Amino acid sequence: MTRAVLFHTCLVNEIDPEVGLAVVRVLERIGCDVDVPAAQTCCGQPAFNAGFQHDARTVARHTIDLLDRTTGPIVIPSGSCGDMLVHQYPHLFADEPAMHEKAVRVASRCREFSQFLAEHAPQHAGGTLDAKIAYHPSCHLLRGLGVREAPLDAIASVDGATSMPVREQEECCGFGGLFSVKNAGISSAMLDRKLAAIESSGADRVVSCDLGCLLHIGGGLHRRGSAIRTQHLAQLLDEAQTR
Amino acid sequence: MTAPSADFAARAGAAIGDARLQDALGRVTAVFGSRRTSAFASLPNAEAVRDAARAARLTAVANLPDYLERFESRLLANGAHVHWADTAADANAIVAGIATRAGCTRAVKSKSMVSEETHLNEALEAAGVAPIETDLGEYIVQLAHDRPSHIIAPIIHLTRQDVGRVMQRELKVPYTDDTQALAATARTRLRSEFLRADMGISGANFGVADTGTIVLVTNEGNGRMVTTLPRVHVVLMGIEKLVANLEELDACLKVLARSGTGQQLTVYTTMVNGPRREGDADGPDELHVVLLDNGRSRIRAGDTAEILGCIRCGACLNVCPVYRNIGGHAYGDTYPGPVGAIVTPGLRGLEPWRELPHASTLCGACRDVCPVRLDIPRMLLALRRDVAAADLQPRSLAWAMKLFAWTASRPALYRAATRVARVWLRARARDGWVRALPGLAGGWTRARDLRAPAAKTFQERWQERRA
């Protein structure tokens, strides 16, 4: 039995806990004993991306300390939070040797959800589900963490699921965190292009590994009255595994 | 020509609403993007070549004063004159002064972004020198009193009908929208300018320090005309544009055209070593090289020094989803796109251009395609830190961040604060969706609905599950 620590992320905690519960169930089915530290809050990326370095460090310090008190792989159902912990945390503490060492230690244990599945359960036991899926590779997952194949392999392991090609599939959806409100016009123009591509793909659902992108894309689809739903990869697998 | 970035949102909005511009941007990004991909696929050892080009450019930036001294001494040995300029105004004055002393009144120019940066043309006109742009796109820009909107394709924002109307109006020729005919008109007009100009002004794609060579890459032939026919040739270049030797130049040339237009090489790669030599049939009598700082030394001293390694290929523009939607003019100054978002605050000052580093989702597509692997997202974040540290963010945001940091490091407080927010949002929701939000958050609901938060947090559901 592998012990896995779940860093559930603030968006999962506060907006869509079903994603977190799906992650837990999928992890348990592949033989993990999941630990959810109670003191976790946020990775601090909103402050970091807005340039408030000091404030980001305050939050990061708290997160690193609580995670460093745990052992085992840290599973993160978000490419952007994953990239924050893996790549940005060590830089944030470049001038504080003790903290830097902790940050590197924590970073080395972190795995984004699909990455963890690829490493621990390559067969995935994906289950069965008839679905036409538009996969959205979130930017920090794809380019930050370099995770390209793992989510596609996970989708392919679901019997009956088809990954539909999406025009300009790797183009950013326009969420970008605070960018979505600060540069709302550009964000919605980028969203329009992504939605048009998704709608042309023939998919019945959008699957991604980042809840931020899913809220942005899903919010746009809902505003348009679209029947296309959005799911985190964990929810897709959970649905397929419980058929 | 340069406008405060407070207008950035307005300019971006106007561009997004411009259907014709959107078509043009779609075309340029798709065409250049796919050509770049094919061109790199056919380059043997592409990653090693990119590494070599990056090493060449950034070693030069790191050792810039030594490289510049070496470059200057070779240029002087080759018979060129070397001038140094602290600022844009100084550079313009130097070029105008060269023209005056040499008795030049007509200057043909091949494409030079640095001359746009310094507004050289206005200074020349004021000094009684007529500057004529000869790069076809820049020629149209000049005729139309417009500005270029892309580093490589300056008039991508104009249709051929626009070009036809500009030529009809400014050159008094019959209207046509046939691109061959339009190019032929430009060819005829500019040929007579090339033949009678007494000064040629160019930029430089690279300077080779060990050999004192100026390298220009062009497709049309105007670069050759400008550096061959007039008796005085002036090169205006930024101090950062150096490589050490011809081997490094080769690496950079291998990636420049591939990244910019998808060609293996541009049609003309011109290496200028000096004025004409004894016995040469043609070539300029005088070569002047103007080395311009204009804020580059300040950039080099900061967190965004890496941007000085840019080889101005335009690949980052072609792949950027923000550029794709807002085009070049929205960036408000000489250099658009991801590179512009870093260079403009660096050269012109952070305060008026503080919006530019935020006009990005940090998606990283630019970093992936940059031939010299510049880490553009890292530099955008560094500028965002500078903006916050200089107190240029709204007070309300700075306080919100303080509050966020305070609560997010105190779990009990965080739970309480987020519960308040959740309750507030759920109260505004209908059928699980919020359709309108006030204030800054209204930016979200202008274009999207917002999923209402769940009644219980994941932590609460987890506790229940374990019980």
Next chain:
Amino acid sequence: MSARERVLARLRAAPRPSFDGLRMGGGLRMSDKLAASDGLGTSASDTPLALSLSKGELLARFRAELTALGVEHHVESTPDAVRARVAAIVGDRPVLRWDVDRLPYGVGELLAHAADGASARDVQAAAAVGVTGCDAAIAETGSLAMITGRGKPRAASLLPPTHLAIVGTDQLCETMGAFFRERAADLAAAANCTFITGPSRTADIELTLTVGVHGPGRVVVIVGP
């Protein structure tokens, strides 16, 4: 203090920036075979790349690149055939050429009365065909390397709408890098070296290709024995 002193002083006042992946003072090299130097000169331990292609392969590669660029090319096996091809291409149109003694295969004698570097500019500009040799033909890119020098006016490959270049098979060179290494001294002694890679072109208007903007719109290469 002059502007030069101020600029250099500003640069030296700042700490030298460091960049990811680079050793300071050296930097990476294209080939691991080359020793690190201070970055300020061609590395002394550079061994020239042996030509890995045979003459025949070089020619084939060169021609393939020319085809892709839209450059007409002909291979002739005797000087007579080269001259005949030149005559066929030029016809009775006015020519601007390199000096007679700079053109191979007796092509110069064939065009003895044509305009050359000493002719008046307006005569040069009236030529329909520019006839030149070259300093090297780069197989990797399909480029003609043109180094300036006595009797080799740049105008001949620039002003006329057609550029006809005569190349000897011995002038084929595999890569630009090899050309730089082998001809560094010639490059240093000349005012200008231009690589011509296809006919002049632009796509500035709506990304629609137009060939022949300022430079020659038609480039023809004859490779002689």
